[in-house]
Amino acid sequence: MSERIEPRVLKGFRDTLPTAELLRRELERRLETTFRLFGFVPIDTPVLEYSEILLGKGGGDTDKQVYRFTDHGGRDVAMRFDLTVPFARFLATHGHELPFPFRRYHISKVWRGENTQRGRYREFFQCDFDIVGADDAAADFEIIAVIDEALTALGVDDFTIRIAHRGLFNRYLDRLGVRDRSTEILRVVDKLRKIGEESVKESITKIVGRKTADAVVEYVRPESDFDRTLSKIEELCGGENEDSHRMMHIRRRLRALELEERVVFDPSITRGLDYYTGVVFETFLTGLESFGSVCSGGRYNDLASLYTDRHYPGVGASIGLDRLIAALGETKVALQPPAVPSVAILSLDESLASHYDRIARSLRRNGISCVVFFEKKRLAAQFDRAEKLGAHVAIICGEDEYRAGKINLRRLTTRESFNELTVDEAITRIRMLIDGPARPSDS
């Protein structure tokens, strides 16, 4: 063999080893289960699209980060940098064949050539879910209910969903006479949690002067509860209006499902992105707020306007999977990936290989994952290897057990033995050992 190639991985990219990948897939499975329970269906779109499609008007910060190149056919193409833009294009392409309101989820990779010094990866997963084709409080509420159920399904039980309404904020800016500076102001307020109230006030002062800055900071300060905050905001906006009614309706639906404890009306939530027009939300794990929002989103009026005349109002959110996994690592929420394999069948006698195969088949038909060892190693080394694989149980069957139609089990964590079991008895026992006595039924 000639000179070797150094097995490098590109900066900002990474391999995922089995334990981490099992965990990621377990998360994905639970999220998918939740989305489907709410009637959301999956779609997929190409990783590569025409650059024109992905970059649209272009010129933003995102553009510089996009992996863009010329393909074999001389086309200007790019790798998707989020799942929202391809979804907008998807709606323009397939709108006529979809049932509206359309509920979809999409969990997939996206790529951004970001600065890796901030601990960011250039390849990462996004997890989006949206209800498109309805401008209705029921849809806004439903997205909040999905966020709640999704996090609960992941075993997280201490979190707060902070919501606000961009329309209300804009009404207020209108009254202050600075509606034309809305985008800039919203972007500054969006940084409140990071830079603090004083810095926000300073920055806004530079845009619209001190008096208005004070008024804005007063607006974004939440009161002690949802209703009081809503009352204050209504007053600041000059009375009840369509947007405050929307918030009231959402509030009513939340209370009816006992979700009001989870949801805080926080007028400082703005989401920096231009396209939000109605409710916006962010989600923080209690005590882990420094990780940032693990699930954010909001309502947009017209998602696909770049590509079509048809209007697609919608509301949706995105779960930051990497951030969530990192944050969960800091909590007691022990999200365990499944043990694969659960059982190792040790090789005591090579001539019994087919007997081991048959035992393995019985286990597998009962949903128990297992490997048949074929390594010619001492028993101690085989036990060692079974433990390294993360198996819970080893099956030991030599010539004597084979003749007697029995097998022996050993629980690897505790070294307990269960001897002279039939295969059926062994299966029952293994289930108890794997699942524990009081396992809740899988959803």
Add this chain to the structure above:
Amino acid sequence: MSERIEPRVLKGFRDTLPTAELLRRELERRLETTFRLFGFVPIDTPVLEYSEILLGKGGGDTDKQVYRFTDHGGRDVAMRFDLTVPFARFLATHGHELPFPFRRYHISKVWRGENTQRGRYREFFQCDFDIVGADDAAADFEIIAVIDEALTALGVDDFTIRIAHRGLFNRYLDRLGVRDRSTEILRVVDKLRKIGEESVKESITKIVGRKTADAVVEYVRPESDFDRTLSKIEELCGGENEDSHRMMHIRRRLRALELEERVVFDPSITRGLDYYTGVVFETFLTGLESFGSVCSGGRYNDLASLYTDRHYPGVGASIGLDRLIAALGETKVALQPPAVPSVAILSLDESLASHYDRIARSLRRNGISCVVFFEKKRLAAQFDRAEKLGAHVAIICGEDEYRAGKINLRRLTTRESFNELTVDEAITRIRMLIDGPARPSDS
């Protein structure tokens, strides 16, 4: 809004609509379940790698098809065109932290700028599974057992796994004195099923002359059963040898699990790819052989030799998901994606919205997917929409039912009604309607 952008998709790329994506994910779920039952674990690798890593020695046909470009940092990068090369690099990177024999699966997208006129896509899924770190008949056998179980899990029950051994073929070519033309000859034989025996003979004649061509064609013709074929091959190779012993061992393991009917020793199977050194296999659905092999693979001696001195002998296979889905479409194997949502809760009275929310929550907690309609539409239109969503059941609950604490169900396919049920009764009934009376338990 200024000028619109035409929502085009790149040639050779495609969107996946919900029904197709639900089906693909159902396939993937069943394959994953099978892989895990055999103790295979998932890994992931980056979509982008250094071109040097992916193209290695380079110069082949593949190179021209690879999406390759220069990234922001001036690096020569490429999108992966298969999952084998990244796995080889992965082994070189992580070999020291993996338990061997290492069983892994990887189901993910790859990209090739192929000629789309042949009905090929430029973005498609590969599904690979391998056992690495053991040169053992037990591993060869295990891969065949996984292929069998994987296809069975997809509901396919009429298929044949054709196996052969490259080592035996090479021994024979050695005896014929044409071992140095092995690669060329194997590539021609690989086309036998497509171009027929006569064309194969002609092509080989051009390489090594008529007499040798006749001998090769004689070699690749299978006898009436496994044992007879093996005897013939042994004889042609000059007697028993390590490779024929390997085949014998595999045969014994297959027979012990009653798998011998599924597996044919077919010496014409060669697999075109250079890196196979031992057993090779292809899998054909009975009556759908024209779709080509739906699962192929074999044994390789040294997967990661481009990147490391360590030896990684292995055996593995790859399921052609797109081809399999296309072929299954031609069969009676009704692989149904799950209905999402199963139930639609119609909106009879807006003031009951939270009541509907609570019914929905009860259903979801019992694993039943449902949507709460909020569209203000006539009942007939709502039934219509429920059917379009693919729901099995509609829940109807107006003011009267609400007061009585009851709900009405309608089975959408048959228009049967089940009236005045409590929510618990409704859940039991819905389960019967969705699952049918004799549904086999989910694996």
